[in-house]
Amino acid sequence: MAQKEFSVVGKKTPRIDAYERVTGQAQYTGDVQLPGMLYARVLRSPHPHAKILSIDTSKAEKLPGVKAVIHHQNAQVPWASGGHTHRRYIFNNPVRYVGDAVAAVAATDRHIAEDALALIEVKYEKLPYVLDAKEALKPDAPKIGPDGNLSVGPGNFSAPITEEWGDLEKGFKEADRIFEDTYISKHVNNAQLEPRVSVAKWDGGKLTVWASTQGVSNARTDIAKDLGLPLSKVRVICKYMGAGFGNKNQAQDYDLMTAVLAKVTGQPVKIEFTREDDFIGMHGRWSSEQHYKIGVKKDGTITAVDLDAVTNMGAYRKQSGNLSGTDFYDIPNFKKVIKPVHTNTVVAANYRAPAYPQSVFGFASFLDQIAHELGVNPYDMFLKNRARLYHHKTPFSSNALEECIQEGAKRIGWNDKWHKPGATPGLKKHGIGMALGGYPFRPGLGAATIRVNPDGTAHVLVGVTDIGTGAKTTMAIIAAEALGIPLNQIQLTNGDTDVTPFCIGESGSRATAFTGPAVIAAAEDVRKQIFNIAAPQLKAKAEDLELKDGNVFVKSDPSQKLPLSKALSRIGSEIIGRATTNPTFKGVEGKSFAAHFAEVEVDSWTGHVRITRYVAAHDSGTILNRLTAESQIKGGVVQGIGMALTEELLIDRPTAIPLNPSYRDAKVPTHLEVPEVEVIFIEPYDPYGTFGGKVVGEPPITPAVATVANAIFNATGKRFKVLPITPDKILQAVQV
Amino acid sequence: MEEEAKGKGVSRRDFLKGLGGGAIGTAVISTGLLDPGKVEAYPTESTGTSRGKSVVNLKVNGKAYRLEVEHRETLAELLRDQLGFTGTKIGCNRGECGACTVVINGRNIYSCSQLAVWMQGKEILTIEGLVKGEKLDPLQEAFIEHDGPQCGFCTSGQIMSGKALLLRNPSPTEAQVKRALSGNLCRCGNYNREVAAVMAAAAKGR
Numbered sequence: 001m002a003q004k005e006f007s008v009v010g011k012k013t014p015r016i017d018a019y020e021r022v023t024g025q026a027q028y029t030g031d032v033q034l035p036g037m038l039y040a041r042v043l044r045s046p047h048p049h050a051k052i053l054s055i056d057t058s059k060a061e062k063l064p065g066v067k068a069v070i071h072h073q074n075a076q077v078p079w080a081s082g083g084h085t086h087r088r089y090i091f092n093n094p095v096r097y098v099g100d101a102v103a104a105v106a107a108t109d110r111h112i113a114e115d116a117l118a119l120i121e122v123k124y125e126k127l128p129y130v131l132d133a134k135e136a137l138k139p140d141a142p143k144i145g146p147d148g149n150l151s152v153g154p155g156n157f158s159a160p161i162t163e164e165w166g167d168l169e170k171g172f173k174e175a176d177r178i179f180e181d182t183y184i185s186k187h188v189n190n191a192q193l194e195p196r197v198s199v200a201k202w203d204g205g206k207l208t209v210w211a212s213t214q215g216v217s218n219a220r221t222d223i224a225k226d227l228g229l230p231l232s233k234v235r236v237i238c239k240y241m242g243a244g245f246g247n248k249n250q251a252q253d254y255d256l257m258t259a260v261l262a263k264v265t266g267q268p269v270k271i272e273f274t275r276e277d278d279f280i281g282m283h284g285r286w287s288s289e290q291h292y293k294i295g296v297k298k299d300g301t302i303t304a305v306d307l308d309a310v311t312n313m314g315a316y317r318k319q320s321g322n323l324s325g326t327d328f329y330d331i332p333n334f335k336k337v338i339k340p341v342h343t344n345t346v347v348a349a350n351y352r353a354p355a356y357p358q359s360v361f362g363f364a365s366f367l368d369q370i371a372h373e374l375g376v377n378p379y380d381m382f383l384k385n386r387a388r389l390y391h392h393k394t395p396f397s398s399n400a401l402e403e404c405i406q407e408g409a410k411r412i413g414w415n416d417k418w419h420k421p422g423a424t425p426g427l428k429k430h431g432i433g434m435a436l437g438g439y440p441f442r443p444g445l446g447a448a449t450i451r452v453n454p455d456g457t458a459h460v461l462v463g464v465t466d467i468g469t470g471a472k473t474t475m476a477i478i479a480a481e482a483l484g485i486p487l488n489q490i491q492l493t494n495g496d497t498d499v500t501p502f503c504i505g506e507s508g509s510r511a512t513a514f515t516g517p518a519v520i521a522a523a524e525d526v527r528k529q530i531f532n533i534a535a536p537q538l539k540a541k542a543e544d545l546e547l548k549d550g551n552v553f554v555k556s557d558p559s560q561k562l563p564l565s566k567a568l569s570r571i572g573s574e575i576i577g578r579a580t581t582n583p584t585f586k587g588v589e590g591k592s593f594a595a596h597f598a599e600v601e602v603d604s605w606t607g608h609v610r611i612t613r614y615v616a617a618h619d620s621g622t623i624l625n626r627l628t629a630e631s632q633i634k635g636g637v638v639q640g641i642g643m644a645l646t647e648e649l650l651i652d653r654p655t656a657i658p659l660n661p662s663y664r665d666a667k668v669p670t671h672l673e674v675p676e677v678e679v680i681f682i683e684p685y686d687p688y689g690t691f692g693g694k695v696v697g698e699p700p701i702t703p704a705v706a707t708v709a710n711a712i713f714n715a716t717g718k719r720f721k722v723l724p725i726t727p728d729k730i731l732q733a734v735q736v
Numbered sequence: 737m738e739e740e741a742k743g744k745g746v747s748r749r750d751f752l753k754g755l756g757g758g759a760i761g762t763a764v765i766s767t768g769l770l771d772p773g774k775v776e777a778y779p780t781e782s783t784g785t786s787r788g789k790s791v792v793n794l795k796v797n798g799k800a801y802r803l804e805v806e807h808r809e810t811l812a813e814l815l816r817d818q819l820g821f822t823g824t825k826i827g828c829n830r831g832e833c834g835a836c837t838v839v840i841n842g843r844n845i846y847s848c849s850q851l852a853v854w855m856q857g858k859e860i861l862t863i864e865g866l867v868k869g870e871k872l873d874p875l876q877e878a879f880i881e882h883d884g885p886q887c888g889f890c891t892s893g894q895i896m897s898g899k900a901l902l903l904r905n906p907s908p909t910e911a912q913v914k915r916a917l918s919g920n921l922c923r924c925g926n927y928n929r930e931v932a933a934v935m936a937a938a939a940k941g942r
Contacts, residue, residue: 018880021888022895023872024823024863031822111787111808191923193827193835193889242825242889243924275828468887468924627883631926635886638925663832663921671914674927 048656083316096315099280171304171333175295183362194242215505222251246350279661286348325359408617422717431715437703446518456564463503470628482523509695516690526577607727622692640704797865834920886924
């Protein structure tokens with residue numbers, strides 16, 4: 001695990017596009033204006049489950065300015081990535097949740113489009129519906145899919161999700177104590193600031209979509225498939241993206257609606273979701289009910305874990321519905337059965353580390369509780385049971401979880417500050433808590449092209465969209481390091497399927513892990529060509545040359561050197577290097593790890609929780625850009641704080657209508673709730689990583705919810721098993 | 737069981753204003769909480785008044801404009817669609833997220849919640865107006881140095897709230913910065929960075 005010497009990697013590098021981002025020049029999808037462009041709006045179902053008997057659009061179509069109205073009868077376009085268990089279209093009949101799209105209108109301005117929605121007359125036949133996941137599994141529950149409500153689909157979408165190793169029975173026999181309990185997490189929305197928007201334009205048979213997407217390549221693949229077009233006839237562009245945290249991957253229904261409306265009207269169309277549309281019309285994190293049976297030795301050592309859970313996926317299964325929070329512990333005997341369930345509620349799918357924070361909340365809260373009941377310090381409980389092997393079997397490619405725990409505890413002063421739960425006198429109760437987290441790291445398919453110009457400057461082409469992670473900057477850093485050309489001599493082009501090569505997209509923290517190795521390989525390709533050109537000029541063999549700081553030189557005698565611009569002066573064209581890479585693990589598994597620590601002050605008079613200190617210790621391997629990586633960690637923690645303390649999509653039982661589809665009512669954290677998040681990086685060099693780096697984006701949210709919950713337990717002595725931990729719940733539990 | 741969920745009766749925009757949710761609006765009608773038969777029917781032309789136009793004279797980033805605007809057009813729409821100042825973002829269009837924050841006569845204000853017709857005689861500063869020639873505002877420089885933007889969608893609003901604060905108080909405390917920016921949501925959770933950037937810009941200005 002030797003630390004390598006780097007010249008660009010590992011510094012605090014401001015974003016290469018920071019200027020555009022702070023001056024308002026960065027062009028996001030919603031900023032695209034085309035001549036003759038129409039505006040589109042979506043009508044949504046007011047019913048949780050209903051058959052559409054008829055749609056009368058005549059009045060809407062008569063409104064001056066309205067150009068087209070599409071719905072399930074005249075635009076039956078499949079939306080493959082919208083659901084994997086039963087066929088989903090961009091407009092569905094029956095509609096299966098309040099918010100299911102019913103029609104879309106294109107008009108000359110957005111206000112007319114909104115007016116037109118009110119003129120569409122829809123006759124519904126209401127069908128019985130079910131909102132609760134456990135209710136949905138009962139035999140007499142209304143069926144949402146053709147096969148019932150356990151969400152069974154092909155491949156990755158099978159159900160129940162099961163995983164098992166060791167011998168559960170033996171594990172429980174070896175236990176001194178066995179504990180059982182249930183923890184519940186709620187649906188929360190990704191709530192990215194940029195609303196959903198898409199612009200589509202046809203030039204003859206070619207479709208261009210300016211999408212707000214996490215991945216232009218997979219958006220193109222999906223759009224082409226759903227519309228029955230060859231890939232060459234679809235271009236997807238996304239240069240700046242206002243975040244998504246998992247809900248803007250693949251093609252979304254609005255991309256397809258825009259394409260259809262543009263085709264029908266023969267004009268470019270921009271569709272804009274309202275914020276309400278965004279909260280109810282797309283998806284949030286799946287809620288869960290997690291029942292654990294855990295066997296432990298007297299000293300806290302886990303002998304067996306049996307997890308039985310349901311996850312509420314809403315009306316369609318877009319993603320897995322898994323719960324993976326047990327991943328960060330060494331569990332010798334394990335079984336989990338997770339049932340993803342369909343209900344007539346807002347769809348649940350990927351939100352930053354989809355299977356983790358809710359699941360870590362359940363498991364790490366319960367471990368904290370068990371430690372308390374055994375009289376074991378939580379620090380010892382977590383340290384003792386930390387993951388050493390993947391699934392108790394396979395070694396990790398690198399693992400500094402132990403150091404994360406130790407360094408984080410040292411920084412927050414665990415030994416001095418931890419006290420018996422609820423022990424602080426007075427109204428304001430101090431508490432301290434911790435939890436473990438992380439996210440899988442694996443290498444995979446990536447591609448990159450690098451052009452080095454005759455003047456020694458370079459142009460890097462990659463498919464990343466940069467959803468706020470700093471991926472563009474990271475790619476430029478990797479290229480600068482691998483090429484030996486200064487960062488300021490590198491230009492990066494991203495996010496355009498007609499120009500940039502394949503990219504997996506920014507989901508699953510894969511941008512660097514998948515595309516990074518391709519950038520390095522493309523740089524190697526270019527360097528070889530440069531050395532062949534420079535060799536005769538330096539009277540040396542190509543293999544004896546090196547390129548650094550923009551100079552080609554002889555390794556054994558660096559004084560024999562040429563500036564790159566001079567070495568390349570005789571060739572008229574640029575040098576093009578390219579690579580498609582697909583590295584795989586050999587006998588190991590990968591993971592980024594984290595240990596988080598928080599101090600809270602709980603006001604037992606108001607139930608208000610103030611987080612007074614937060615320390616996040618992370619092993620993400622080598623940190624490629626300290627500045628943006630730290631921002632990622634801080635941001636993940638803030639989202640976790642919201643999920644722990646305030647956020648929950650509330651659904652009115654009698655009507656199935658979401659009650660708080662807005663920022664204010666969803667209560668996402670503001671400047672006022674957020675402490676300074678202190679970030680510690682432990683940096684083992686991961687042999688499979690890009691310059692030793694693993695993944696950064698998703699790990700920080702994973703332990704944050706449980707960390708806050710455990711700190712509240714330490715403050716109050718009360719265990720909160722249902723998220724979010726709101727003041728009313730605290731007041732009910734804490735007697736003043 | 738059959739019923740009509742007509743949009744007739746109340747325009748969707750009126751419902752948006754009244755109840756703060758498009759889906760809620762239509763749903764309330766059709767689920768019978770409000771009997772559609774008892775809601776007084778507005779003719780479709782009811783939106784006609786809001787589609788009337790007026791002329792306003794205003795200054796944006798130091799330049800005077802005389803513009804014809806629809807009565808229902810917001811300042812955010814005017815800036816973005818008519819004048820091309822797309823640095824001002826619309827995140828919620830209902831006065832909650834702050835992405836559309838601009839400075840009007842020295843105060844930070846949500847431009848999505850101001851009608852364009854109210855801007856007669858007003859002086860508006862947007863993110864584009866902070867750059868003087870090639871020179872960035874110290875706030876913009878600090879946002880670059882401190883990694884203020886992650887996705888960047890809230891950044892213009894954060895900077896404009898910071899600008900309004902520094903205009904009235906060049907030496908704010910950290911608590912004052914947090915308070916001044918508390919109307920600007922950042923779902924990337926980059927609050928530490930944004931506060932640090934405003935503090936750094938203030939320190940530089942002293």
